[in-house]
Amino acid sequence: MKKKVGFYTLGCKLNYSETSTIARDFQEEGYERVDFTEKADMYVINTCSVTENADKRFKSIVKQALKINPKAFVAAIGCYAQLKPEQLADVDGVDLVLGATEKFKLADYINDLSKNEIGVVHSCEIDEADFYVGSYAIGDRTRAFLKVQDGCDYKCTFCTIPLARGISRSDTLKNVLKNAKEISEKGIKEIVLTGVNIGDFGKGEFGDKKHEHTFLDLVRALDGVKGIHRLRISSIEPNLLKNETIDFVANSNSFVPHFHIPLQSGSDEILKQMKRRYLRGLYVDRVNRIKQVMPDACIGVDVIVGFPGETDAHFLETYHFLNELDISYLHVFTYSERDNTPAATMAGPVPKNVRNKRSKMLRGLSVKKRRAFYESQLGSSKTVLFEGENKEGYIHGFTENYVKVKYPWNPKLVNTLHEVMLTEIDVDGLVRFEFVKNKVTA
Structure with a gap:
C-alpha cells in the first residue's frame, strides 16, 4: 500500500506555493497525499515566522497530527524551522526539521518513517540559501499561487524574512512562463504572482545582482500567455511599483485592477x-x-x-x-x-x-x-470568478477588482466567469448582484 502524507501550511501565499510543489514531489515518489485531518504515515508542517501567533500554533498542530496517528513521522520545514530549528526539534513528537535550502529535498532525508527519539535537524547557514526553486500552488479549481521570486535584500528593522529565506533571487522568465502555461492547461482561471519581494524580480541565483529581466518584463510576458483569464499581483513594495507597470496593468489583457x-x-x-x-x-x-x-x-x-x-x-x-x-x-x-x-x-x-x-x-x-x-462599485458591471466551496448555502466569488460577492449555491457556477451588475451590500458585508444576460464569459 502507498504511504500517506498530509501537509499543513502556516503563513503566506508563498508558503502555500512551496508546500504544493513539495507535495507533488512526494506524489512522484509514490506517496498518496491526504488531508491533514486524515490518518497519515507522515505529516509535514510548513512553518511561518512573521507573527508570534504562527510560532505558537506549531505545537498545537503537532499535537493534532499525533492525536490522529501517534506513530506518524512529523517533519517541520519553512521559515521558523530555519530561524529556530533546535526549538522545533525539542517539541514532543517532531522527528525532522529542515531549513531554507533543505526543505525542497525533504524526500531525500527520509530513509524510513520510524519515529526518532529526538528531532533531527538539517539547517544551513542562511548565506548558503543562494539558489532558486520554482513552485506553484493549486489550492482549488479557480486560482493558483505562482512563485516568481524568493528572499529579500532589504534590511527592515522589524523583519526576520531575510534571516529565514536569504538573499533576493528570482526564477528565470522562461521557467515562470512554463509554469504559467502548466497552470492554464489545468483549467485554472486566475494566477496570483507571489514572492517575498516580487518587485525585485530579475536577480539571478548565487547573489547575482544583475537583473536579467525586470518586473515590468515579467508582467508584459505573462500578459501574452494564452489561456490565463486573470493575473493578480499579490504584494509589491511602493518604491518598486513603477508608473510603467501601473500603466501597463491599466491596459493589459489579463492583469486585474x-x-x-x-x-x-x-x-x-x-x-x-x-x-x-x-x-x-x-x-x-x-x-x-x-x-x-x-x-x-x-x-x-x-x-x-x-x-x-x-x-x-x-x-x-x-x-x-x-x-x-x-x-x-x-x-x-x-x-x-x-x-x-x-x-x-x-x-x-x-x-x-x-x-x-x-x-x-x-x-x-x-x-x-x-x-x-x-x-x-454598486451599479457597475463587473466580471465574477466563482469559487468551489458551498458556504452555508451560498457560492462566493470575486470581481476583477476584488469585490467579494455571494449567490445561492449552484455547482454549475464553480470556476466560471460571469458578467454581473452589482446591486446591494448584504448584512454580512458581501455584495449581491444580478447576472447580465446570464452570460458566461469563460
Whole structure:
C-alpha cells in the first residue's frame, strides 16, 4: 500500500506555493497525499515566522497530527524551522526539521518513517540559501499561487524574512512562463504572482545582482500567455511599483485592477526607524497614479501598529493618513519582538494593551474603508470568478477588482466567469448582484 502524507501550511501565499510543489514531489515518489485531518504515515508542517501567533500554533498542530496517528513521522520545514530549528526539534513528537535550502529535498532525508527519539535537524547557514526553486500552488479549481521570486535584500528593522529565506533571487522568465502555461492547461482561471519581494524580480541565483529581466518584463510576458483569464499581483513594495507597470496593468489583457502595497506606517519618522525605502509622499503618489488610470482599482495596505517608539501622535498620524487615502482595505499587524532583529532592542517599547487597542482601531477603519469601496462599485458591471466551496448555502466569488460577492449555491457556477451588475451590500458585508444576460464569459 502507498504511504500517506498530509501537509499543513502556516503563513503566506508563498508558503502555500512551496508546500504544493513539495507535495507533488512526494506524489512522484509514490506517496498518496491526504488531508491533514486524515490518518497519515507522515505529516509535514510548513512553518511561518512573521507573527508570534504562527510560532505558537506549531505545537498545537503537532499535537493534532499525533492525536490522529501517534506513530506518524512529523517533519517541520519553512521559515521558523530555519530561524529556530533546535526549538522545533525539542517539541514532543517532531522527528525532522529542515531549513531554507533543505526543505525542497525533504524526500531525500527520509530513509524510513520510524519515529526518532529526538528531532533531527538539517539547517544551513542562511548565506548558503543562494539558489532558486520554482513552485506553484493549486489550492482549488479557480486560482493558483505562482512563485516568481524568493528572499529579500532589504534590511527592515522589524523583519526576520531575510534571516529565514536569504538573499533576493528570482526564477528565470522562461521557467515562470512554463509554469504559467502548466497552470492554464489545468483549467485554472486566475494566477496570483507571489514572492517575498516580487518587485525585485530579475536577480539571478548565487547573489547575482544583475537583473536579467525586470518586473515590468515579467508582467508584459505573462500578459501574452494564452489561456490565463486573470493575473493578480499579490504584494509589491511602493518604491518598486513603477508608473510603467501601473500603466501597463491599466491596459493589459489579463492583469486585474488590484494592488496590495505595504505601507507599515503613515509616519515618516517611524518609516525611517523601520528602514523602509520610501516616505509617505511616495506612497501617496503610487495610490494617486493607480486611481488616475484605474478609478475602480482595489488597493490593499499592510500596516504595523505598536512599533518601538510609536507614540500616540505617531499612531494618529498613521490613522488620519490612511483615513484620507483612497484605499480599499487594510491588513493590520500588531508588532511583536523578533529575535535577532534591530527593532527588538530599540528604545520605547509600546505596551501590549496599547498595541492591541491601536490594532482594533485600524481594523475598524479597514471595515469602513472596504464598505465605502464596495458602495462605490454598486451599479457597475463587473466580471465574477466563482469559487468551489458551498458556504452555508451560498457560492462566493470575486470581481476583477476584488469585490467579494455571494449567490445561492449552484455547482454549475464553480470556476466560471460571469458578467454581473452589482446591486446591494448584504448584512454580512458581501455584495449581491444580478447576472447580465446570464452570460458566461469563460
